[in-house]
Amino acid sequence: VQLVESGGGSVQAGGSLTLSCAAGRYTYKRNCMGWFRQRPGKDREGLAVLWIGGATTTYADSVKGRFTISKDNAKKSLCLQMNSLKPEDTAMYYCAAERCSAVCSSLSLARRNYDYWGQGTQVTVS
Numbered sequence: 647v648q649l650v651e652s653g654g655g656s657v658q659a660g661g662s663l664t665l666s667c668a669a670g671r672y673t674y675k676r677n678c679m680g681w682f683r684q685r686p687g688k689d690r691e692g693l694a695v696l697w698i699g700g701a702t703t704t705y706a707d708s709v710k711g712r713f714t715i716s717k718d719n720a721k722k723s724l725c726l727q728m729n730s731l732k733p734e735d736t737a738m739y740y741c742a743a744e745r746c747s748a749v750c751s752s753l754s755l756a757r758r759n760y761d762y763w764g765q766g767t768q769v770t771v772s
Contacts, residue, residue: 648668648669648670648672648673649667649668649669649670649673649741649742649743649762649763649764650667650668650764650765651665651666651667651739651740651741651764651765651766651767652665652666652667652668652767653665653666653767654739654767654768654769655768655769655770656770656771656772657731657769657770657771657772658771658772659731659732659733659771659772660730660731661731661771662727662728662729662730662731663728663731663769664725664726664727664728665681665725665726665728665739665741665767665769666723666724666725667679667681667723667724667725667726667741667764668721668722668723669722669723669724669741669743670722671722673743673762674698674722674743675698675745676698676743676744676745676762677697677698677699677744677745677746677747677749677750678695678696678697678698678743678744678749678750678753679695679696679698679717679724679741679742679743679744680692680693680694680695680696680715680741680742680743680744680755680760681693681694681695681713681715681724681726681739681740681741681742682739682740682741682742682757682760683735683737683738683739683740683769684737684738684740684766685734685736685737686736686737688737689757690740690757691706691708691755691757692706692754692755692756692757693705693706693708693709693713693726693739693755694706694709694713694714694715694726694755695715695753695754695755696715696716696717696724697750697753698717702753703715703753704753704755706755709728709735712728712729712730712731713726713727713728713729714726714727714729724741726739728769731769731771732771733771733772734771735769735771736769736770736771736772737768737769738766738767738768738769739766739767739768739769740763740764740765740766741763741764742757742760742762742763742764743760743761743762744759744760744761744762745761746759746761
């Protein structure tokens with residue numbers, strides 16, 4: 647399984663960052679991919695999920711209107727454009743993939759439904 651995140655860093659409140667997740671060819675065939683984050687002392691939460699074969703997406707209320715998930719088929723990668731960042735967005739951000747059609751058809755944001763994970767990239771907003 648190959649999921650490698652990049653693009654994290656430190657930014658001031660109100661700023662923007664774009665995260666990328668490079669997916670191996672095999673992993674990219676999984677039905678859906680998403681972004682999750684884990685804030686200090688908190689459970690890992692789902693932020694945005696995208697159906698690889700189409701344009702269907704879903705977002706958590708906490709990031710709706712500020713974050714945008716997208717895919718680049720040529721690069722076999724998943725992106726997360728994050729705007730209007732807030733200090734509470736500080737977290738480790740993870741890319742995940744899943745092939746279960748039931749999970750993907752529902753665009754689940756539940757961590758337990760995803761089998762494949764990257765190592766994470768840190769985002770700090772001050």
